[in-house]
Amino acid sequence: MKFTIDNTIFASALQHVSRAIPNRTTLPVLSGVLLSARDSKLKLVATDLELAIETHIPANVAQEGDIVLPARYLSELVRRIPGGLLDFEKTENGSSVSIRWGRSEYIINGHPVDQFPSLPQLDKTAEITLPWQELTTVLGGSLFAASQEEIRAVLTGLYVTIGDNRLQALSTDGFRIAYRQTSVPASQDQISMIIPGKNVSELLRLPAEQNIKVKAGENQVFFDLGEIKFVSRLLDGTYPPVLELIPREYRVRIKAGRQALQDVCERASLCTDPREKAQSLNLKWNEETLYVTASSPTLGVIREELPIHAEGEKFEIIFNARYLIEGLKSARAEEVVLELSGPLTAARLTAPGDDGFLYIIMPMKPNEGSI
Secondary structure, X not given: OEEEEEHHHHHHHHHHHHHHOOOOOOOHHHHEEEEEEEOOEEEEEEEOOOEEEEEEEEOEEEEOEEEEEEHHHHHHHHHOOOOOEEXXXXXXXXXXXXXXXXXXEEEEEOEOHHHOOOOOOOOOOEEEEEEHHHHHHHHXXXXXXXXXXXXXXXXXXXXXXEEOOEEEEEEEOOOEEEEEEEEOOOOOOOEEXXXXXXXXHHHOOOOOOOEEEEEEOOOEEEEEOOOEEEEEEOOOOOOOOHHHHOOOOOXXXXXXXXXXXXXXXXXXXXXXXXXXXXXXXXXXXXXXXXXXXXXXXXXXEEEEEEEOEEEEOOOOEEEEHHHHHHHHHHOOOOEEEEEEOOOOOOEEEEOOOOOOEEXXXXXXXXXXXXX
């Protein structure tokens, strides 16, 4: 194995695939990146067995071959080398590689190539081509509400459906629901899958072409981003029909500027007690003004007023500050509508002009430090 490669391009490719390297593993080979030199291309692959990322970059290949090198060490090394060409050559023992740059030479020991797992092959796949911008908007706009608790594994994932000219994504942690949808090109295939939330997060960090291909099988989903291929396992189980539990009628309707309401909530949240698991915001209103209050025994009290237009009853309601702020950030509109049925029932946040957005949030009980 012998090839020459541009260091800047190589460093960028390593950064992309290293997102699939596990922080901890009992299999040392999984801490490595597979380098395969073939046909004027260098293929890089990394996997943690639940997620795999592959990319190809141009290389001057003098001798074909494969090797698995420690990913984080290799990434840190090449990141510190100024731009230029790197010469790679496998050593005589076949288990290490020599990297030459200028007058410097680095010998890096590798892992056995035959121990590196093969990427899963998708059978019985459904396939669709989607605009990357639409996919990132829908997935990124709903992912934040996925559960971090492993007790109900399916809730740690993002429930994604594609069909009938519609891309939809849904997440919930039991206290809130984030839902987004958008129109997409027609497809004969109907896709329904639960993608692990942490894998979706890594997908959204990668660069992609304008349109990408999505292929879904029974256990994996494959995203073809152009130069980068991304494979994720799917979560087993049935996602609960949480949208069916959302109240259809609300007794209060509050219309406010989205950014102004977000700013008020963020300032007020600074006065919440950081020792509590959930910091609370107290909301009251009349027809023209919203009053937002937060307090802390150590910091004091913040009271904010915001011009609004409100219809319906008047009562007091308490929300988890972070949950409310994250919902507001996800809306892509100048105005939002907050609808309420009572101080202890689910509230609905929508955004006129952003029909694909829906956010449901449960209020906190009075004098409760967490929900």
